[in-house]
Amino acid sequence: MEQIAGLAILRRSRSVPDHIRNWTPRSLLGLSILRSLPYLPGDLAAELVERISGVTIGESSLSIRVLRGYGLFRAGLIPRQAVTVEEYGIVSRRLVTNAGVAFLVDALQNLTEPENLKFHGLGTGVTAEAVGDTALVTELTTEYNPDNTRATGTTTESAAAVYRTVATNTLDGTPAAALREHGIFSANTAGTLLDRSLFAAITLSSGDGLTTTYDYTLSAGG
Numbered sequence: 001m002e003q004i005a006g007l008a009i010l011r012r013s014r015s016v017p018d019h020i021r022n023w024t025p026r027s028l029l030g031l032s033i034l035r036s037l038p039y040l041p042g043d044l045a046a047e048l049v050e051r052i053s054g055v056t057i058g059e060s061s062l063s064i065r066v067l068r069g070y071g072l073f074r075a076g077l078i079p080r081q082a083v084t085v086e087e088y089g090i091v092s093r094r095l096v097t098n099a100g101v102a103f104l105v106d107a108l109q110n111l112t113e114p115e116n117l118k119f120h121g122l123g124t125g126v127t128a129e130a131v132g133d134t135a136l137v138t139e140l141t142t143e144y145n146p147d148n149t150r151a152t153g154t155t156t157e158s159a160a161a162v163y164r165t166v167a168t169n170t171l172d173g174t175p176a177a178a179l180r181e182h183g184i185f186s187a188n189t190a191g192t193l194l195d196r197s198l199f200a201a202i203t204l205s206s207g208d209g210l211t212t213t214y215d216y217t218l219s220a221g222g
Contacts, residue, residue: 023049026219027057028093056220060096062182062197063213064088070209071145071170092182092197095129096216100194103186116186117194118153120167120212123181126198133196136183143173150188153214161218168211176205184214 025031033052037045068084100117107114122144125137141148153165165184171177178201185191195214204210 023053025052027217028059029057030219056218058096059217059219060093060195060197061090061215061217062092062094062199063090063215064182064199064202065211065213066202066204067168067209067211068205069207070168071172071207074170088202091199094195094197095131095133096195097133097193098131099134099192100184103192103194112186112192115155116191117184118155118165118167119150119185119188119191120153120165120169120214121150121183121185122169122177122179122210122212123183124178125181129196129198134193136181136193136196138181139183140169140171140173140177143171143177145170145172148189150185152188153212158215159217161220163216163218164213166211166213168209170207170209171204172206174206176203178203179210182212182214 023034025034030052033048037049040048065088066086068086069078070083072078073080073083103112103117104114106112121136121139123136123139125139127137144150151167151169153167155163155165158164180198180201182197182199184194186194195216202210
């Protein structure tokens, strides 16, 4: 935008046709592409929109809530109002694995049960996520309550195209654990890893709880 004789002049690239410029994306990937269109030649922008509009996209996100003293409340040792809640919001938008995709393909053949992808694992590993991951790098063991058992999530549709699972893991380990990774699995021990997320360290002490909300969004095109 520039000022000429006191008037605001908004310039836009004429290389991108209006029917492409007015495309409405249905995913975060599509939105990123839409914002790039003014910087592309018209034919390349049109081809890119055509390709992305025909792609089914799966996007994941992880939200976290810390419940300080939650285990003590469940044990009847403190009142509910003594539990301190810390909201972290979305901490990661990562990463569906090769093993997770293969599990879903098997589910379409009725070889596996997709509703089993609801078990929430926690770990302290710091290695970046990769599509070849099949487990957390350093998953909790005796810190879980009960030991060596991931929390079982509830499953809902937060919207028509969004699969959501929510679970709370309670810790009873000592010393405190600096949590950095989360995974969605098909079982409360072992199982297939659908998605692994890495986030900034959150330290939990014995008796604290961590509620994780995992959303997997499918779009019928870009």
